[in-house]
Structure formats: structure tokens, C-alpha cells
Amino acid sequence: MSNETDDDDIEGIGWITLQGRQLHNLSEYPFAPTLKEVDLTLNRLKEIEEKIHSLPNLRWLSMRQNLLTDATPLLQLPNPPALEELVLSDNELKETPSFAAFTGLKKLDVSFNELRTLAPMADLASAPLVDLRFANNKVKVIEGLTQLTSLRSLELGSNRIRVIEGLDTLVQLEELYLGRNKIEEIQNLENLTNLKRLGLQSNRITHIKGLESLVLLEELQLSHNGITQIEGLATLENILTLDLAGNKLTKIDNLEGQSSMEHLWLNDNEVESLDGLGEALKACASVMNTLYLERNPAAGDAEYKSKICEALPNLEQLDALLVA
Template sequence: MADVLDLTNSHLRDLSTVEISPTLTALDLTANRLQTLDPRVVALTGLRALNLRQNIIADAAGVNECCCKGALEDLELRDNLLTEIPTLEGFSQLTRLEFSYNQIRSLAPLSSLTADPAASPPLLELFVAANKVTAIEALGGLSKLTVLELGSNRIRTIEGLGSQACLLELWLGRNRISKIENLGHMTALRRISLQSNRLESMCGIAACSSLVELYLSHNGIWSLDQQLTQLKALRVLDVSNNRISKVEHLQGLSQLEDLWLNDNQMPSLDGIEEALKDQVDSLTTIYLEHNPAAAALDYKQRLLALLPKLQQLDANVLPEREQI
């Protein structure tokens, strides 16, 4: 298609040898050696998707000079050398922004997107993972967000999300968060990741009553909280690599399919039948390896007898159920 140009992995240091059609609507420059935007790209008026992933751009200020502000929907600057998010005032059609894997320290420049409320974009997805961001901020006018990825940063507090009532996915793994808070308005949230943080408790998670997937691995959580019983739609619960000593508070979670409890501190399987009685017809995957309980001689046999729908036990896929 003449309106689409894909130059992925072309080893280009600049675009001097490339013909740029003025009618381009999509330009993919992934995995090149570009440091700046070509003036002909800046001049494009109908560009809807611009991908600059895996280049060596250290300063993206030129993006704000683009003539496609009224058309661009998808802008990707993942995996470059950026230390700042460029000013984006006037980009009224953006639905997706990607700045992951850079050296960005602040989200503050995102406020430029909503500087003119009449031209605020309908942004749905924002990715700023693996940077050096210390706080969640400047998202107040982006009330249509459905996906927010801020994993692998330096965030300590869940805050600044008061306008994000439409969020379906919130990814905050590998930060420095010690408390689950300020999520009470997120009744639409389906997935949340807080793995590899500094949590010692699940308290606060009940506010996300529509959760389908909950990822809390690699924290310091001591127990499964009673608040879990309020997450009736939960299908995936990952609390591996914590300090949990007992399976409990799963009553009513009859849709739970995946339960990850490996690498905890459960001494035995005592009470496992009662703890999982509401998951007998739903659980297809369970991980309990690297707990003292997994050393029991009847470990596998007992779980297979308890969970007739089980398809995977720890790392072992079960192609056919054994005769119990």
C-alpha cells in the first residue's frame, strides 16, 4: 500500500536515500539508527501512525513540530535515549502513546496533551515502563485511559489516578510501592500488576471488585487477605514468592482458574480441601512447588484427587488425568 511505509531493521542513520510520499498515513522506522526526525516526516499532514522504536533519539522535541497533529493516532518512541517526554500540545487524535525503555524521569510533560481541553486526545493506552519515573502525575485530563503501563520505574505511591475510572489494566510491577491505595473508583479494572514491589499486605485490593487477573508475586505479603472473597470475577491469582503460610480466604471465588502460590512458606497441605472447595470445578492450573508442603509423598495424588479439572500442576502439564 503506497500510504504505508515499513523500514523496519533497514540500518538507516538518516532517511536521505528514502523517498517519503506526502500521502503517507503510516510510517514504521523500528530498529534503525536515527537520531532526529527527517523534515519530510515532520511535514506529513495525514500521518496516523509513527513508529520510532529502537533508534537512538535523545531529544524528541521535534515531534511537536509535526504537521499531523490533527491526524496522528499512534506514536511510539519505545527504546530510545529520551530523558524527557516531548511536548504534545495539539495532538488531538492520539489513542496510543509508547515511551517505554528510555531514561524519562517525569510524566509532567503529558499535561501538554490537555493544555487545550477542546483539543484533548481520546488517549486509550499509555506505556512508560522501564524508565526512572518517581511519581504518577499529569494524567488528570486523560479520563479515557483503559491501559496504563508504568512498570519498572521508581514509583512509591499509587496516586494521581483520580480521573482514571475507565482503566481496565494497570501495570505497576517493579516499583517501590508499599501500600495498595487510591483505587476505590476503579470499578472497571480487570487486570492489575503490583509484582516486585514492597507490599506486606493485600489490604485495599477489595476496591477493585471487577478484577479478573491479580498479580502480586515477589513481595513480602504474609497472608491471603479476607478482602479476596470480594473479588468474585477473579480468574488468575498470582501470589508466588511471598511469605504466605496458609491457603485461605478463597471462598466464593468460583471462577478462579489459575492459582500461583509457589515459593511461599506453607508447611503442609492440611486444610487444602476446605480452602479450595469453591474451586473444585474451576481450577485448571495450580503452583505450590518450593513450599515445604510440596515435599509430601502424597502431594501430587492429593491435588489431582481434589481438583478434577486440573491441567497443570506446578511446571508439569498433565496431558491426561491419571486414574485416581
């Protein structure tokens, strides 16, 4: 989708973009019936106008950052199965309508609204949905997703979720983001063996466990929890990025099997000493690119930089500074 806003392109055959014009309505702009892509991002629109209902070929619609309170007018589209991507994030939606008619939908983003339930997502069971973004809402329970078996990416961050559940059937998932919730335990992820990226930062997790079957995992985000010990990672030999910043770790250990790890965040913990660092990171010493250890007691070591660079000879960045 192009981001150009030249008025000469308003009546283009395939697309129209009115991004960032602070429009209150669309009365001044003609919509050709041939339009396939419509970008109305960053305006002041309060409703989905009739002009949009007259587009039989619409495949891509973004109404991000508007003032919408009701998405039901979308059900008046003349050809719902044609729509492949719908972006309604950053509005004032309190409910989502049934999207059952949108049988061609591949991507849906309703983040940053006031939605309280995922249940209506069950109506998308017939759609080839691969990307669902539901972040920054008021969801407490993961539900309505069991039949969305085509999903590859699921974003549920910044909600009010306490328990990881209802995801067992989503075996195609490659990305799962659950950061900034109220989760206390890593559980019910055993079937998600295709996961490559998992975000669980800013929760209430105290133990790293339940990840043993996620052997393809490349990125694991567990920062800002209450973790006291590095554990449960022995089978995760493909980790490239591990973020454990802002926890309660007192030492660096149990990373001996991480031969692929390039980026490690351990800043803002309680690591007291650099003793054992070289042994713990020996397997990945040749590939380690970035290490954050600042704001740990160990960072006060008089030979802090030299000891770390000796253990990690190919390190390019230590904390916020490049290694000269």
C-alpha cells in the same frame, strides 16, 4: 500495520516499513506525501528527520528501538491532530515535549527511556488517549494524569514509584500495571471500579488490602512482595488469575469465595502443608486449570500430586508439568 519489508512496497500509498534495517538515516528512501503509517522500528536513527515532517496524513508512527535523544521535532508535523498512535520506546529520551497539539492521539508508548517525570502528559488532556505506556523510566511520582479520563490501559512498571496516587479520576481504566516499583501499600484505587487487570508484582507490599471495590477484577499480580497472608479478596468474585508467587505465605486459605479462579500461582512461598487445600479451593475446584505450588515445603509431601488432583479433578497443569 504490516511487517513486510519488500522494497516494492516502499512507496506504497498508505504505509511504509523499514523495520530492522539498521539505518542511520532515511536518505535512500522516498516518502510519499500520502503515507499514513510509518514503521522505523529497530534502526540506528538519532533524529526525527525532515521527511517525517512532510506527512500531512500521518496517523501511526513507530520509532521504537532507535537512538533518539530529542522528540521535539515531532512538533513540526504539518497535521499533529491526525496522529493517533506514537511509539518512541527503547530510545535515549530524557524529556518529552508538549504533546498538546496532538489532539487525536489514542496511544502513546515512551517506555524504556530515561524520563523522570509524567508531568508533560497533562498536555494531552484534550486527546482521546486510551493507552499510555511509560514503563522502564525513572519516574518517582504519579502526576499529570488526572485529566486523562479516557485512559483504559496504563503501564507504569519498572520505575521508582513509592506511592499509588493521582489516579482517582481515571475511572475508565481497565488495565493498570505498577510492577517493579517501590510501592509499600495498596491504596487510592477505590474509584477504579472498571479495572480488570492489576499488576503490582515485585514491590514492597506486605498486606493485600484496598481492593474491595474492584469487583470486576479478573487478573491480580502480586508476586515477589512480602505478603504473609491471603486476605482482602472476599469481594473479588471474578478473579480468573491470581499470582502470589514468591511471597511469604505459610498456608492456603481465605479463597473460599473464588468460584471463577482458573489459574493460581503460589510457588516459592513457605506453605508447610496441603491440609485445608481442598476446602480453600472448593468453590473453584471444577474450573481450576493451573496451579503452581513448587518450591514450597508442602511440595515435598509424598502424595503431593495425588492429593492436589483429588481436590482439583479438572486440573490440567501442576507446576511446570501437564497433569496426565
